[in-house]
Amino acid sequence: MSPNQNPPARDANLPGAHLEEAHLRSILSNVPDAMVVIDSQCIILSFSSAAEKMFGYAESELIGENVSVLMPSPDRERHDGYINRYLRTGDRRIIGIGRVTTARRRDGSTFPIELSIGEAVTPEGHVFTGFIRDLTETQQTERRLQDLQTELAHMSRVSAMGTLASALAHELNQPLTAIASYMEGARDMLDSADAETIEMVREALDEAAAQAMRAGHIVRRLRDFISRGDTERRIESLHKLVTEANALALVGAGERGVQVRVSLDPSADRVLVDRIQVQQVLLNLIRNALEAMEDSSDRRLVISADAQPGGTVQVKVEDSGPGLDPKVAEHLFEPFFSTKDTGMGLGLSICRTIIEAQGGKIWATRSSMGGTAFHFTLIAATTDDLDED
Numbered sequence: 001m002s003p004n005q006n007p008p009a010r011d012a013n014l015p016g017a018h019l020e021e022a023h024l025r026s027i028l029s030n031v032p033d034a035m036v037v038i039d040s041q042c043i044i045l046s047f048s049s050a051a052e053k054m055f056g057y058a059e060s061e062l063i064g065e066n067v068s069v070l071m072p073s074p075d076r077e078r079h080d081g082y083i084n085r086y087l088r089t090g091d092r093r094i095i096g097i098g099r100v101t102t103a104r105r106r107d108g109s110t111f112p113i114e115l116s117i118g119e120a121v122t123p124e125g126h127v128f129t130g131f132i133r134d135l136t137e138t139q140q141t142e143r144r145l146q147d148l149q150t151e152l153a154h155m156s157r158v159s160a161m162g163t164l165a166s167a168l169a170h171e172l173n174q175p176l177t178a179i180a181s182y183m184e185g186a187r188d189m190l191d192s193a194d195a196e197t198i199e200m201v202r203e204a205l206d207e208a209a210a211q212a213m214r215a216g217h218i219v220r221r222l223r224d225f226i227s228r229g230d231t232e233r234r235i236e237s238l239h240k241l242v243t244e245a246n247a248l249a250l251v252g253a254g255e256r257g258v259q260v261r262v263s264l265d266p267s268a269d270r271v272l273v274d275r276i277q278v279q280q281v282l283l284n285l286i287r288n289a290l291e292a293m294e295d296s297s298d299r300r301l302v303i304s305a306d307a308q309p310g311g312t313v314q315v316k317v318e319d320s321g322p323g324l325d326p327k328v329a330e331h332l333f334e335p336f337f338s339t340k341d342t343g344m345g346l347g348l349s350i351c352r353t354i355i356e357a358q359g360g361k362i363w364a365t366r367s368s369m370g371g372t373a374f375h376f377t378l379i380a381a382t383t384d385d386l387d388e389d
């Protein structure tokens, strides 16, 4: 017997109803995952003990309330619509599938969760049971692993850069030495400047110029080689991409009381991107925003996206932190520029490389919330792209 088929007994006068209710209560107070049972109007019918601990609400406060109180925007406003669409179309986007998303505690803070939903049809209508697992800890472990990976990636970057630097020194040494000796030769020849000598000086200067061009080619070739990262672009849902990156970045942010709002234009949802790389950009920007707000009393983060003319989508990540120092703003996207003790100063330069490689632009402005707003553009997917999908 699953609790889905037995929502809290409504008709307590029926024989056995009390027994069933007691049975359900004992399940609800012992399951380790938080469980929330709702009806087809999204009204909460029961709320397990684990859910009480996870969200900071007592069951008695929530019975009869709409389940959207447990969600941050935009799901909060859209949830009734999700259920109605499902009941109308039978199209399952989450029921029986599960997904990683963000939930909202009583104090307004948000945290990452894994949500699975079971459905049962009772004589009184549909009943949905949500099983919720708090991913904070799992993600903390993942984040530690990720930090380790970042460190490893850094080490390999450092050694790759070492190799690059010695290759560069070796390759450039020869044309630079040649330039220097042609220039010195030309200077000495000028001491006895007859017509024949002037001709030789001209030749020496031509050679010096040719060697300088060669050094320039070497530098350009190396730069092309480094920036030729393979990216695989597909049509992705921006909503899904942002929800996942946000859940990952928000680990621990709930404890710091950050209010997060996600406001994505539904008509700008389909984008042609390399998902992992764009999530890397979002993760960097969100973490930077959270770090910038560490000492602020007002901590708000807004992630929004709008369709732009010309087939692009503009994504904005803004915070209510202290904003950018003008001195910092000048060097923002330069590699190895950081104002943090432990910062590597690579985050934003990597963001720029990724966004530009995908045909977009990235820049920063002042946010209307007082802090910084990072904007970047992505290519919107067209119907032609859809055919390839």
Ligand code: ADP
Pocket (backbone or CB within 6 Å): 284, 288, 289, 292, 319, 321, 322, 323, 324, 328, 332, 337, 338, 339, 340, 342, 343, 344, 345, 346, 347, 348, 349, 371, 372
């Ligand atoms: P890192 O985070 O390692 O310092 P980044 O390239 O990501 O490297 O950022 C460079 C610098 O830009 C940071 O050290 C910080 O001074 C500034 N910065 C980035 N994001 C913000 C933000 N949201 N608010 C204020 N300053 C920021």
